Amino acid sequence: MPELQRLRPDHAPALLxxxxxxxxxFAASVPDRGDDYFTHFAAHLAERLAEQATGACHFHVLVTRDGEVLGRFNLVDVAEGEAELGFRLAEKATGRxxxxxxxxRLFTLCTTTYALTKLRAGATLTNTASRSxxxxxxxxxxxxxxxxxxxxxxxxxxDLAAGPHPVALQ
Structure with missing residues (x-):
């Protein structure tokens, strides 16, 4: 089973x-990062790691035993016990x-490491996988x-205080 790891500088080659x-x-369901992201990847990663160092964000990658990145799971805009969750998974890793x-797994980190009590998220109506x-x-x-x-x-x-499997409202 792949491991959820906090983003580090040595993840750079696999993340790129x-x-x-x-x-x-990804562009079919979430905003494209644009050519600048790929051209200046090292600088963008350095900015994310600097943000993470302040506690304003917590970035994670889902990594196989051989170091391949299969996904990103990010907590951004951390403030007052809350954060926004965003995630993306490699096409070949979907459906499993x-x-x-x-x-x-991130919920555990949220409560035990980051002192978060609530997460927010958003998904387009057409992004049924993320909504699921x-x-x-x-x-x-x-x-x-x-x-x-x-x-x-x-x-x-x-609400992270609701436990691991709260009842979803319909």
């Missing part, structure tokens, strides 16, 4: 390969429950309609 290999796949498992992961892991729709990269989306929230 992950982003390049999955760029078109890896995102669901990684999000659940969110609902399977106990996120509930907030009723807030979002616009994500020009597409309609929904806001979700997860």
């Amino acid at each position: 390969a992950f982003e390049r290999e999955n760029r078109a796949f 429950g890896l995102a669901t498992t990684a999000v659940r 992961v969110l609902t399977r892991t106990g996120f509930v729709p907030t009723g807030e309609e979002l616009v994500l990269s020009g597409e309609r989306g929904l806001g979700y929230v997860r």
Whole structure:
């Protein structure tokens, strides 16, 4: 089973390969990072690691035993016990429950390491895979309609104090 690891500088080559290999796949459901991201990858990674050092964000990668990155799971805009969750999984890793498992592992880090009590997330209406992961892991729709990269989306929230498997509201 792949391991969820906090982002480190030595993840750089595998992370860049992950982003390049999955760029078109990701662009179908989340905003494309743009050419600048790939051209100046080292600088962007350094900025993310500096943000992480301040505690404003917590970045994670899902890594195989041989160091291949299969996914990213990020907590951003950390403040007052809350954060925004964002994630992406390699195309070849989808459909195996890896995102669901990684999000659940992240809940433990949120409560034991980062002192977070609530997570927010958003997904476009067309991104059924992400919406499924969110609902399977106990996120509930907030009723807030979002616009994500020009597409309609929904806001979700997860109360981490509700335990590992809260009842989802319908």
